[in-house]
Amino acid sequence: MPTDTLPVVPVGEPTPDEIADGALWRDAALRDDEYVRACEMLGRRPTWTEASIVGVMWSEHCSYKSSKHLLRTLPTEGPHVLQGPGENAGVVDLGDGWAAAFKVESHNHPSAVEPYHGAATGVGGILRDVFTMGARPVAILDSLRFGPIDGDGADVHATRRLMAGVVEGIAGYGNCVGVPTVGGEVVFDAAYARNPLVNAMCIGVLRHEELQLGAATGTGNPVLYVGARTGRDGIHGATFASIEDPHGRERSAVQVGDPFREKLLIEACLELFATDTVVGVQDMGAAGLTSSSVEMAARAGSGIEMDLDLVPVREPGMAPFELMLSESQERMLVVVKAGTEHVAREIFERWELDCAEVGTVTDTGEIVLRASGEVVCRLPLAMLVDDLPERRWPVERDDSRLPKLDLAAVPELAAGAAGETLLRLLARPTIASKRWIHDQFDSMVGAATMIRPGSDAAVVKVHGTDRAIAASIDCNGRWCSLDPRAGAAHAVAEATRNVACSGGRPLAVTDCLNFSSPEVPHVAWQLEQAVAGLGDACRALGTPVVSGNVSMYNRSGDIDVHPTPVVGAVGVIEDLAHVTRSAWTTAGSLVLLLGATDVALDGSEFLVSEHDLVAGGAPPIDLALESRVQACVLEAIAAGLVRSAHDCSDGGVAVTLAESAIAGSVGATLDLGALATRDLRLDELLFGEGASRIVVEVDADRIEELAYIAARHDAPLTQLGRTGGDDLVLTRDDAPLLRIPVTELANAWTTALPTLMNSEPHA
């Protein structure tokens, strides 16, 4: 490379030699060996701007360097996959020319230090990932994990404030931007006390022909910067996310969101996409202008040149590295066909948003940046996206972190204590009604919501069709901590089962892998096992992974979060008549358990609640059976046999039955004796957890049809009794276990969270 094209060093920045001599690369989040590698690849020492760009592109957050080799093993293809991983979001075919774009992403570290804006910008970011694909966002789901909020003490109060802030942040952003928050899960566990998990999933709807991709093709095409201006917020946000202990970092690394501007950006972008002038588009998310420009050019195999003096800014005097690393929100990079710039400019002007031509597409395979007329950065794209350092951290299972369960040492549940135990479990924050949270979210804007939060899956109608999307987001982190492979498989099984229970045929999943530091060998083992488990289940259930996100270094002090591979499943309901809820609908129906009957107390909510014990493995899971059970419930729903269906998960069958009774305000008299295919203890029978189990309510006259379908799918079917009356009555081989008025169950379930959050429950 001729020396006259070498980048210059802007005034006030360290020179390449100063960076080398002072080991300043560490401030750009480069490890020592990575800096050496960067110099070798470049054939010279990088400038500060270049080092910053390399540092952020090689960060765990952007490069997936510790997980890439594992993610490659996941199934990503299938007949209905229109776009797999690698773009801003995955896209699946919904039929009739319609498609759904979706993805889940984490905003854990920002939410830990600045709950409101951390959570809000998490929502903003995932929305942009989806509408970037040309889809109109139609649903948000959240997966939230906090430390305990029951009890007393400074930590508990801090967690309540944190949760209130996160909920308000999601509400503040999602409600304003006008995308309904239709579902999600909220889990409380000491493992998340100092490092909460805030994962947001967005689903958008588009016609097949509306799909937009993030490739900067066409030499000479202009590169437009649209949306909000760039400020100094969120600089090093991506590297921050790649470093342990969020509390050691500064709040200034957290971005501030403006949902109003995002709303304008959505409308302006969708209007622009409809003009057919757009070549490629990408949101400026993690690592802002850097990742958007680099990834778009790299996908196209082109090059990109930008003049940083043309970037709209909130304040003067920003250095090139600040402009490139800023994570100011609500910004997009768009490549349009040369000569059509005016189309974008007019649209964005009308929506009162900035639109600046900041560069052009080249064919050099490089990213070249200018400032004040001089080249300040010249880097080969290959080094930033292809030839990334991969990290294979040592993998070693630490058996001391996998406590065995000695059930014989756990005192048996006395028959007379079953009722009070059920009431206590219903009031556990993880199991209790989440209305205190969900009522703060607008779950109906868009006027398409068919099932609001609180049933198994959320259901959103696709306007202009008789189809709907069913979606659910799930993971049991405790199971994953005890057996990451089975736990991750359970996450896929539960999310897809929830979709099936609602009448949806699961199509694909998105995953958010929340783990502690991969540099801890046991955590590296958890990650390896969990990804294997995801792959097992996705292959068995025919639901490929089409998008996802990895969030590592989720630890604070000595506490590692549970390995938490959150899975968001999306399915299609082909006939609105198939939409099915978890609430019992009427008295006189038959109640049956469809599916597996073997359960375990390993890692159960019951053991934590009643014995303060986290031990054992994960409950057994037979993926072939899971697949048959889901196919069976779907066929039964399509045949019009199912009045309600409810996945049996946290708290076991007793809690599941209580939830359906509460939701439907109807009691039932049920005998659980037939569920004990082996010599089950009472606590196992009532509160044991397992996979592949669905409580179904059917018209008594049509039981034979259901039995026929179940037999054809080789899915076990156990009749429990009938709905009716004001009480939930459970017996075992006719011996009474409990009798509780549904109103009393409802009271325990609904008042728990509002009471803890010090507020009145809604009537």
Place this chain on the structure above:
Amino acid sequence: MTSVAVIVFPGSNCDRDAARALDDVLGAGTATLAWHAETSLDGIDAIVLPGGFSWGDYLRTGALARFAPVMGAVRVAAGRGVPVLGICNGFQVLCEAGLLPGALLRNDHLHFRCDEVPVEVASSDTPWTRAIAPGRTLQLPIAHGEGRFHADDAVLDELVRDDRVVVRYAGDNPNGSARAIAGVCSAERNVVGMMPHPERAVHAWMGSDDGALLFESLRLTLAAGSTDMNDTSELELTGAH
């Protein structure tokens, strides 16, 4: 063909929902989206100010939207007796613009609240409630953080006395509104504002189709050939000729 303008402010987010509901209930092509910068709404039979967060609800809900050019046209149309319905943020805008009395304050429990609530129709004497018997309870969605209706006692007494409380929360008061008021109308009765979202309740699959009754009312009103209830005498006179 009936033509209803749905105003689009920057940050409106129920504009498309309202337009779809109008088209579904009153026939395709009924609704047209009208940009906030429009200065004229000539030829429009009715106007809907939709829900959302106009200008981000910055400063105060509806406080910036009232200055939008289109509000001049809304005011003129309202003065001519054209039926105007403000839903949620639209209600807040109409109050800020002085087209409706009172103000909408932060919910008493300080949280945004999304729910489906029973709402009693207190007055049928508006173009938007004409098809609904007084006292009938509708199941309608709400979704707001600032929905607590407030006015001083004299104004509240006047609203009650003049039958200008159009809808009232029938069950639990979800936001602490004075006298459980969910919606009111102007002295001339053609401008109505309400916090509940009828456009989210026009099909059984939405959970309720009670909201369609408001749009059916508009159809009746427009079919009657007069948008101003006070004009009925004139209609009768004309008929006598």
